[in-house]
Amino acid sequence: MLKLLENYKEYKSDLSSSQLDRIRQLAKGQKPEYLFISCSDSRVMPNLFTKSEPGSLFELQNAGNIIPAYGAESGRGMVATIDYAVSVLKVNNIIICGHTFCGAMQALFDPETLNKLPDVAKWLEHSEVAKRIAHNEVQDGDKIKLTRAAVEANVVVQMNNIATHPSVARAIACNSINLNGWVYDLETTDILVYDKTHKRFTEA
Numbered sequence: 305m306l307k308l309l310e311n312y313k314e315y316k317s318d319l320s321s322s323q324l325d326r327i328r329q330l331a332k333g334q335k336p337e338y339l340f341i342s343c344s345d346s347r348v349m350p351n352l353f354t355k356s357e358p359g360s361l362f363e364l365q366n367a368g369n370i371i372p373a374y375g376a377e378s379g380r381g382m383v384a385t386i387d388y389a390v391s392v393l394k395v396n397n398i399i400i401c402g403h404t405f406c407g408a409m410q411a412l413f414d415p416e417t418l419n420k421l422p423d424v425a426k427w428l429e430h431s432e433v434a435k436r437i438a439h440n441e442v443q444d445g446d447k448i449k450l451t452r453a454a455v456e457a458n459v460v461v462q463m464n465n466i467a468t469h470p471s472v473a474r475a476i477a478c479n480s481i482n483l484n485g486w487v488y489d490l491e492t493t494d495i496l497v498y499d500k501t502h503k504r505f506t507e508a
């Protein structure tokens with residue numbers, strides 16, 4: 305048996321009666337407060353580090369926590385998730401969460417690693433602006449610093465991209481939603497939050 309299924313059996317047998325009640329209640333419908341967009345990276349576990357219970361985060365994960373601007377062919381699968389979260393579930397917050405040591409952001413500065421991965425290369429074109437911002441900020445060409453700068457810039461770029469989606473644009477115009485940008489540090493577990501006024505990330 306897969307270790308995951310063994311874990312599942314343990315999880316199920318450990319559920320308390322109050323947890324089971326909550327789960328049964330949730331089966332009738334969800335009302336999450338957050339649309340949480342993060343990278344697929346196995347080290348990024350939003351439910352764990354935000355201590356979220358079932359029913360709290362409506363999640364979308366992909367390589368590089370990228371949201372193509374509305375209308376882009378490669379982002380079509382995401383439009384439905386975003387529209388459903390904003391228009392139907394009426395989440396109050398969207399969080400776009402990047403992370404340090406992101407392989408997708410590293411690949412921006414090692415394009416030869418993408419030679420045999422044309423689909424990934426195409427996908428990362430949605431982070432091209434982040435790459436340019438990082439090159440402006442880091443003059444010495446150090447790839448670790450470039451990646452770090454791109455991780456932060458990419459969060460801001462994707463915040464701008466998601467705001468082009470009609471449901472999000474509408475909600476922003478009505479002040480019914482907050483757009484948040486985070487960077488989760490894999491090494492320290494720190495979370496940096498984007499300060500829209502000063503246009504920089506600060507510790508949460």
Ligand SMILES: [Zn+2]
Nearest residue numbers: 343345406407
């Ligand atoms: Zn990543």
